[in-house]
Amino acid sequence: MVRTSSKKIPIVILSDEEDVYTEASTPSKHTPPLASKLHRNGKSIDSVSAQSKRRLCMCSEPDGDMRFISEPDIEDYGYFLRKKKPKADNNTLLHLFRSKRGLFVTDVAKTEWCERQTEFSLFSEEWKSNEGKRVGFGGGRRNNEAIKAGRNRHVQLQQEVQTLVELKVKSREDDMAMKLVNFINGVNQLVFDGLTRELPILSFAFAQGIWMVGQIDEVQMPRAKKDHNPILVEIKTRFQDTVPLEAQKRNGRIQLMCYKYLWNNIVAHAHHDFPCKQLYDYFELNPRRTLSKDLQAACDESGFTARSLGDVVRYYQNTCKMLAPASDMLVLRYESQRDHSVLYEEKVAYDEGWVKSEIESCLELWLGRREASFVAEDEQWKCGYCDFVSECEGYTDTDTVSTQSLASE
Numbered sequence: 001m002v003r004t005s006s007k008k009i010p011i012v013i014l015s016d017e018e019d020v021y022t023e024a025s026t027p028s029k030h031t032p033p034l035a036s037k038l039h040r041n042g043k044s045i046d047s048v049s050a051q052s053k054r055r056l057c058m059c060s061e062p063d064g065d066m067r068f069i070s071e072p073d074i075e076d077y078g079y080f081l082r083k084k085k086p087k088a089d090n091n092t093l094l095h096l097f098r099s100k101r102g103l104f105v106t107d108v109a110k111t112e113w114c115e116r117q118t119e120f121s122l123f124s125e126e127w128k129s130n131e132g133k134r135v136g137f138g139g140g141r142r143n144n145e146a147i148k149a150g151r152n153r154h155v156q157l158q159q160e161v162q163t164l165v166e167l168k169v170k171s172r173e174d175d176m177a178m179k180l181v182n183f184i185n186g187v188n189q190l191v192f193d194g195l196t197r198e199l200p201i202l203s204f205a206f207a208q209g210i211w212m213v214g215q216i217d218e219v220q221m222p223r224a225k226k227d228h229n230p231i232l233v234e235i236k237t238r239f240q241d242t243v244p245l246e247a248q249k250r251n252g253r254i255q256l257m258c259y260k261y262l263w264n265n266i267v268a269h270a271h272h273d274f275p276c277k278q279l280y281d282y283f284e285l286n287p288r289r290t291l292s293k294d295l296q297a298a299c300d301e302s303g304f305t306a307r308s309l310g311d312v313v314r315y316y317q318n319t320c321k322m323l324a325p326a327s328d329m330l331v332l333r334y335e336s337q338r339d340h341s342v343l344y345e346e347k348v349a350y351d352e353g354w355v356k357s358e359i360e361s362c363l364e365l366w367l368g369r370r371e372a373s374f375v376a377e378d379e380q381w382k383c384g385y386c387d388f389v390s391e392c393e394g395y396t397d398t399d400t401v402s403t404q405s406l407a408s409e
Helices: 073-084 095-097 104-111 116-129 140-157 171-195 246-269 275-282 293-301 307-320 352-366 377-385
Strands: 010-013 059-060 162-164 166-168 196-204 210-218 229-236 329-336 342-349
Touching: 010 095, 010 229, 059 342, 095 116, 095 352, 104 116, 104 246, 104 352, 116 352, 140 162, 140 166, 140 196, 140 210, 140 229, 171 293, 171 307, 196 246, 210 246, 210 275, 229 246, 246 329, 246 342, 246 352, 275 307
Parallel strands: 010 162, 059 166, 229 329
Antiparallel strands: 196 210, 210 229, 329 342
């Protein structure tokens, strides 16, 4: 049973590939857990006030625009992919598609699912942008409806504890600052209410030398008073009321373990070698750039004064110093889209060696060190739900496609 706040906090939506919804927090009528549950020392989080616990921010893209474009022909993707395949170091997938943005946790999960599909989808997005056409994903009307239902469910879960408030950002510095402010406020909600949702996470993957970004569906404080390690939860929804296949569960475990890996990196390096310079250099940010008036006001409402990105980063670092490592026991939950009942829940034991190996394997593709591989023969049923199957030379046997319905994840 999860605990929800009796008061909801306004939130700012950051619209990037991770569908980042971020939140601030507010104390509930429940007895709040002691702040020391998240602390490695006896300090309190002094970067947020009670007022911030009632506020969350939501940001649109810096240009504030949304583009609606018409549908392309699927055959064009294959031509575009063959034409645009990266060759030089500065034309890797990471450089072409995640420059100044960081690698998304979902990128790792999607790459594990099917590297070839990942590559097709990346280049089809670029083709869409260049040609002014809309790309539809999901393998048909039913899957599109399932994806929409899954997204709506996540918004519903978020709104149980937070109130969404849209705020337009004017620069990359504003966008980064808002993510960090929402993380600070989300941690504050975790401290006071024992629960937060849609928590943005940004961390330097030290072993891989890159920045990764993501959004954790839910973070809970354990009920045991002596346990101070937050529990990370990944919530997925299913169109049909069936138990997910092993490949789907494996993919969910990878995503969940990536969040734990990033969380622990934040905690481990917050005190002594927090990579501020790497953050500014990697994302090409100016720490002295003045934030927008709206964003300055959002910081004030969160209980601290910040006039530049550098100010926000200092508060972010102070907040990270107060965190304990995440629990080694993670939770992967699948819900029915029909009635939100739990179809399957798994306690996942964290395996750092395995998840680091998966990230490194993913980066071999993203850094152009090898060609994209196809799904294993015994998992070619995935191809039946791929928009690019007609262009994929790795798909050869239509008889192997399973009739099992995939979940919207």
